Amino acid sequence: MTPSSDSTPFASLLVCCAPEWNAYCQHEFVRRLADGTLPPEAFRHYLRQDYLFLVHFARAWGLAVYKSRTMAELRQGLDSLKAIVDLEMDLHVGYCARWGIPEAELETLPEASETMAYTRYVLDAGLRGDLLDLHVALAPCLVGYADIARWIEAQAFTVRGPANPYEDWIAMYASDEFQAAAQAERDWLDARLAGQNAERLDGLTATFRDAIRLEIDFWQMGLDGA
Ligand SMILES: Cc1ncc(C[n+]2csc(CCO)c2C)c(N)n1
Numbered sequence: 483m484t485p486s487s488d489s490t491p492f493a494s495l496l497v498c499c500a501p502e503w504n505a506y507c508q509h510e511f512v513r514r515l516a517d518g519t520l521p522p523e524a525f526r527h528y529l530r531q532d533y534l535f536l537v538h539f540a541r542a543w544g545l546a547v548y549k550s551r552t553m554a555e556l557r558q559g560l561d562s563l564k565a566i567v568d569l570e571m572d573l574h575v576g577y578c579a580r581w582g583i584p585e586a587e588l589e590t591l592p593e594a595s596e597t598m599a600y601t602r603y604v605l606d607a608g609l610r611g612d613l614l615d616l617h618v619a620l621a622p623c624l625v626g627y628a629d630i631a632r633w634i635e636a637q638a639f640t641v642r643g644p645a646n647p648y649e650d651w652i653a654m655y656a657s658d659e660f661q662a663a664a665q666a667e668r669d670w671l672d673a674r675l676a677g678q679n680a681e682r683l684d685g686l687t688a689t690f691r692d693a694i695r696l697e698i699d700f701w702q703m704g705l706d707g708a
Pocket residue numbers: 532535536539570622623624625627697700
């Protein structure tokens with residue numbers, strides 16, 4: 483598909499992958515988070531596997547550090563790695579505890595094949611490619627959850643307030659802080675994608691589409707785990 487010239491490079495990437503992007507952002511798991519009908523066991527299964535996902539996600543930022551060519555890139559990778567290791571893992575462990583999943587359980591979890599497929603795909607995209615390939619593989623995670631939270635907030639069927647057990651999960655990704663981080667990633671991608679030739683963009687589009695498909699499988703794993 484030829485992207486239109488009036489959109490940004492990242493927006494063009496999204497247009498090329500629109501069917502997959504919509505299936506990801508409007509997945510049944512997401513709809514049921516929104517209306518509060520997701521079975522708690524599905525959410526717990528998702529939270530457990532997301533712990534393992536975050537461990538590998540931290541490794542991916544470690545790879546971003548390794549793949550950096552400038553001090554600015556190196557610092558960005560290191561800051562992201564530190565944020566996830568020092569902050570976000572603790573938040574996730576605390577959140578899991580409130581859902582009745584003790585830390586000891588997280589440490590001995592068997593990894594689901596969907597978790598393995600997605601995380602290793604991202605790491606491989608970064609290993610065989612450069613920093614841009616790695617960021618494109620990470621983009622569905624970074625940008626997707628921001629779009630998902632905004633989509634949930636815009637739906638009439640969304641149940642708001644304490645009547646929805648997933649309210650704080652939605653609020654976290656809808657927060658100004660998280661939305662700003664996602665926008666920073668869009669801006670980074672726009673700057674790097676600009677000026678890439680058609681062949682290179684085709685390869686990056688394929689990576690982006692694959693990563694979205696693996697996010698879809700991750701939601702489905704959560705649903706199927708109930
Ligand atoms: C399967 C899966 N995909 C995306 C995210 C969202 N996410 C994970 S780490 C990170 C970056 C900074 O926190 C973001 C947005 C998730 N939790 N689980």
